[in-house]
Amino acid sequence: MSWRRRAYPLLFAIFPIIGVSAKNAGDARMMDMTALVLLVATFVAIVYIALFWLIRATATRSASSSERSADMAAFVLFCAVAVFYLYSYVAPWIQNGIVYVRANPRMGSALTGMIVAPFVLVLASYRRWWHRRPGLDSVGRFLSLTGVLAVCSASVQIVYTHIADARAIRSSSLIRELDAPIPMRDPYIAAGRAADSHDKHDVYIILLDEYPSSAVLREQFGIDNTPFEDTLRAIGFRVPPSIRSNYSVTLMSVASLLNFAQTQPIEQAAGRNSHDFTLVGYLLEHNRAERFLKTQGYRFAYFPSSWFGPTQSNSDADYQFDLGHHWDINWILQTSSVFQEFSRSTMFSKLLRYFPTEMTVHTDDMSRTFAALSDIPPSRQPTFVFAHILAPHPPFIEDANCDPLPRDTQLQWGSLPAGRVALRGELACLNGEVLRMVRTVISRSKTPPIIILQGDHGSQSLGIFRSTSALPTVEQARERFRPFGAYYLPDGGGAAIPDSISMVNVLRYLFNYYFNTDLRPLPNTMYYSHWMYPYRLTEVDSNFRVVRH
Numbered sequence: 001m002s003w004r005r006r007a008y009p010l011l012f013a014i015f016p017i018i019g020v021s022a023k024n025a026g027d028a029r030m031m032d033m034t035a036l037v038l039l040v041a042t043f044v045a046i047v048y049i050a051l052f053w054l055i056r057a058t059a060t061r062s063a064s065s066s067e068r069s070a071d072m073a074a075f076v077l078f079c080a081v082a083v084f085y086l087y088s089y090v091a092p093w094i095q096n097g098i099v100y101v102r103a104n105p106r107m108g109s110a111l112t113g114m115i116v117a118p119f120v121l122v123l124a125s126y127r128r129w130w131h132r133r134p135g136l137d138s139v140g141r142f143l144s145l146t147g148v149l150a151v152c153s154a155s156v157q158i159v160y161t162h163i164a165d166a167r168a169i170r171s172s173s174l175i176r177e178l179d180a181p182i183p184m185r186d187p188y189i190a191a192g193r194a195a196d197s198h199d200k201h202d203v204y205i206i207l208l209d210e211y212p213s214s215a216v217l218r219e220q221f222g223i224d225n226t227p228f229e230d231t232l233r234a235i236g237f238r239v240p241p242s243i244r245s246n247y248s249v250t251l252m253s254v255a256s257l258l259n260f261a262q263t264q265p266i267e268q269a270a271g272r273n274s275h276d277f278t279l280v281g282y283l284l285e286h287n288r289a290e291r292f293l294k295t296q297g298y299r300f301a302y303f304p305s306s307w308f309g310p311t312q313s314n315s316d317a318d319y320q321f322d323l324g325h326h327w328d329i330n331w332i333l334q335t336s337s338v339f340q341e342f343s344r345s346t347m348f349s350k351l352l353r354y355f356p357t358e359m360t361v362h363t364d365d366m367s368r369t370f371a372a373l374s375d376i377p378p379s380r381q382p383t384f385v386f387a388h389i390l391a392p393h394p395p396f397i398e399d400a401n402c403d404p405l406p407r408d409t410q411l412q413w414g415s416l417p418a419g420r421v422a423l424r425g426e427l428a429c430l431n432g433e434v435l436r437m438v439r440t441v442i443s444r445s446k447t448p449p450i451i452i453l454q455g456d457h458g459s460q461s462l463g464i465f466r467s468t469s470a471l472p473t474v475e476q477a478r479e480r481f482r483p484f485g486a487y488y489l490p491d492g493g494g495a496a497i498p499d500s501i502s503m504v505n506v507l508r509y510l511f512n513y514y515f516n517t518d519l520r521p522l523p524n525t526m527y528y529s530h531w532m533y534p535y536r537l538t539e540v541d542s543n544f545r546v547v548r549h
Contacts, residue, residue: 004141004144005071005074005137005140005141005144006048006070006071006073006074006140006144007144007147007148008074008078008140008143008144008146008147009044009048009074009077009078009080009081010041010044010045010048010147011144011147011148011150011151012078012081012082012085012143012147012150013040013041013044013081014037014040014041014151015147015150015151015154016085016342017033017036017037017040017338017342018033018037018151018154018155018158019150019154020033020338020341020342021033021154021158021338022154022155022157022158022161023275024275024277024309024337024338025158025161025162025165025276025277025278026165026276026277026278026279026280026281026309026310027277027309027310027337028309028337028338029309029312029336029337029338032336032337032338032339033338036338036339036342044077044081047077047080048073048074048077051073051076051077052069052070052073054073055069055072055073055076056069067137068136071136071137071140072136074136074140075136075139075140078143083347084346084347084348085345085346085347087346087347087349088344088345088346088347088349161276161278165276165278165279165282168269168270168279169269169278169279169282171269172266172269172279173265173268173269174261174263174265174266174269174283175282175283177261178259178261178283178288182288182292182511182517182519183517183518183519184516184517184518185516185517185518186516199447200296200297200298200382200447201382201447201448201449201450201490201491201514202382202383202384202385202441202445202447202449202450203293203298203382203383203384203385203449203450203452204373204385204387204441204449204450204451204452205257205258205289205384205385205386205387205452205454206373206387206389206434206437206451206452206453206454207254207257207386207387207388207389207454207455207456208389208391208392208430208434208453208454208455208456208484209250209305209308209388209389209390209391209392209393209455209456210250210392210393210394210455210456210457210458210459210460211391211392211430211455211456211483211484212455212458212459212479212482212483212484213243213455213458213482213483213484213485214226214229214484215482216458216459216478216479216482217427219479220459220461220462220479221419221420221423221424221461222420223420223423223424223427225427225431225484228427228431228435229486231435232435232438232453232486235435235438235439235442235488236442236488236490237438237451237453237486237487237488238486238487238488238489238494238497239485239486239487240485240487240497240498240499240500240501241499241500242499242500242501243482243483243484243485243500243501243502243503244481244482244483244500244501244502244503244524244526245455245456245457245458245480245481245482245483245502245503245526246262246502246503246504246524246525246526246527247263247457247526247527247528247529247537248457248464248472248480248481248526248527248528248529249457249529249530249531249534250308250456250457250531251277251280251281251284251310251531251534252264252280252527252529252534252537253456253457253503254284254311254388254456255280255283255284255287256503256504257454257456257503257504257506257507258283258284258287258288258289258290258386258507259283259287259288259289260288260289260504260505260506260507260508260511260519260522261288261504261522262504262522262525263280263283264525264527264537266279266280266283266535267535267536267537270535271535272533272535272536272537273533273535273536274533274535275532275533275534277309277310277534280310280534281309281310284310284311284314285310285314285315285316286316289384289386289507290316290384290386291316292511292515292517293384294384296382296515297381297382298381298382298383298384299318299319299379299381299382299383299384300314300316300317300318300319300383300384300386301317301318301319301320301321301376301383301384301385301386302314302316302317302319302320302321302385302386302387303320303321303369303372303373303385303386303387303388304320304321304323304388305388305389305390306323306361306362306365306366306390307336307337307340307362307390308388308390309337311388314386319376319377321369321372321387323365323368323369360404362390362391362397363397363398363402363403363404366389366390366391366397366398366430366433367402367433369387369389370389370433370434370436370437373385373387373437373441374436374437374440374441374444375440382447389430391426391430392423392426392427392430396419396422396423396425396426397426398425398426398429399425399426399428399429400424400425400428400429401429402429402432402433405422405425419461434453438451438453438488442488448488448490448491449488449490450487450488450489450490450493450510450514451487451488452485452487452488452506452510453484453485453486453487454483454484454485454503454506455483455484455485456483456503457480457481457483458479458480458481458482458483459479459480460476460479460480461479462475462476462479463476464476464479464480465530465531467530468530468532468533469530471528471538471546472528472540472546474543474544474545477526477528477540477544477545477546478544480528481526481540481544483503485501485503485506487506487510489510489513493510493513493514496509496510496512496513497509497510500524501524502524502525502526504522504524505521505522505524508520508521508522509521524542525539526539526540526541526544527539527540528540528546
């Protein structure tokens with residue numbers, strides 16, 4: 001059928017979307033991929049019909065003109081699709097060429113003539129070329145076959161990855177180990193407490209992404225965060241002087257915290273060079289903390305992150321906070337990894353100026369999340385709450401008044417000294433939100449809650465992730481592995497937390513104290529990996545030096 005040889009614009013339009021999803025398993029959501037494929041397919045179909053009628057109207061009327069018009073419309077649309085996707089790669093060359101021509105008017109004029117002349121000749125011979133029919137049907141068949149192979153290859157990769165991940169999850173010794181019952185000092189007492197849960201403490205874990213310790217803020221940025229920590233202490237929080245993350249990336253660090261186990265063994269199941277987030281994402285979604293607390297009579301309330309795929313939803317949650325955007329295109333463009341890649345790496349990026357900024361969207365999400373944390377729907381059961389707040393993770397999105405920064409103020413850790421000013425404002429807003437939230441939660445709770453404020457790791461102002469293969473220096477590791485942490489532990493629980501602690505042991509100490517578990521502290525081992533290759537782990541010793549095996 002003739003339509004098959006004209007399907008290649010559609011195939012090449014959806015292939016990059018499927019390809020991105022295939023290469024980002026565990027981060028790119030299938031729902032987002034499917035929605036974007038349908039949107040792009042619909043748009044391509046509409047443009048094709050418009051091009052066909054436009055070309056048909058200007059062509060000579062004959063029995064074969066419709067066929068030629070259809071072939072030409074497909075070819076023109078394919079060229080447009082190529083320009084759309086390759087724009088971010090080609091545009092710098094064009095811009096550099098314009099700069100060169102302006103700087104070298106004589107040589108630039110000669111080069112311009114060499115480039116423009118062939119296009120003039122093509123346009124001059126357009127009508128002869130049209131009537132000779134240069135074999136667009138053959139071109140269409142070849143490109144359609146290529147497109148089918150490309151789409152099928154990416155689709156097969158997605159299916160294969162899902163099957164391989166399912167097998168790896170079933171065969172992982174770490175996942176089987178974490179499925180085992182948690183040892184208890186007195187199982188009979190634990191069972192009785194689970195049945196009588198009206199006086200149990202609600203448990204809040206508020207993950208503050210990339211929040212460094214006060215020592216790091218002082219050493220790297222000249223920022224004094226002690227007033228915030230002193231206020232927390234006055235409320236009743238325990239702020240240990242030394243806290244270390246066991247991993248340098250969010251995926252591994254949060255999984256370790258919630259499973260109170262080293263997640264380093266997952267490297268064997270996933271593969272050292274894999275960038276598939278699925279296996280550790282499984283440990284995040286079905287974490288041991290929520291499973292254990294449910295056996296103790298708790299319900300699980302989940303507050304998802306805005307854009308970090310592995311924490312954007314949780315199927316185990318009894319209550320999941322809904323940010324309420326749904327079909328809001330502004331929110332989708334800024335929170336979906338698939339839509340983000342599509343919008344920022346194609347010609348669509350030229351339209352982003354007409355949409356609300358990432359800062360506006362994430363500022364709104366953060367304020368809504370903190371407000372909802374202060375007003376969780378009541379329940380007869382005690383509640384385990386987990387929230388992933390993507391702050392102060394760069395880019396810094398708000399000022400000290402929690403207003404979104406201007407559109408062009410995309411400041412990162414390395415944007416110094418301007419970054420210091422932006423970070424200071426970001427922390428002032430975040431710290432204020434945290435204090436309001438914890439005060440409200442404590443005042444509203446009949447039984448004093450357990451509140452864990454935890455950074456997943458430190459900052460990266462020294463450029464630790466500029467290379468996927470380079471290892472950190474001592475200075476970079478000292479910055480990255482020292483996060484913020486503060487713990488509100490009623491009934492004397494603060495004494496259970498030592499002055500020096502790593503994140504893997506936080507819940508071990510807490511569960512031993514409040515739930516009568518028998519969990520021994522694990523070694524404070526640290527592992528570095530690049531966020532693109534989270535399983536390519538290298539041990540870092542207690543002096544922040546890389547251990548070479």
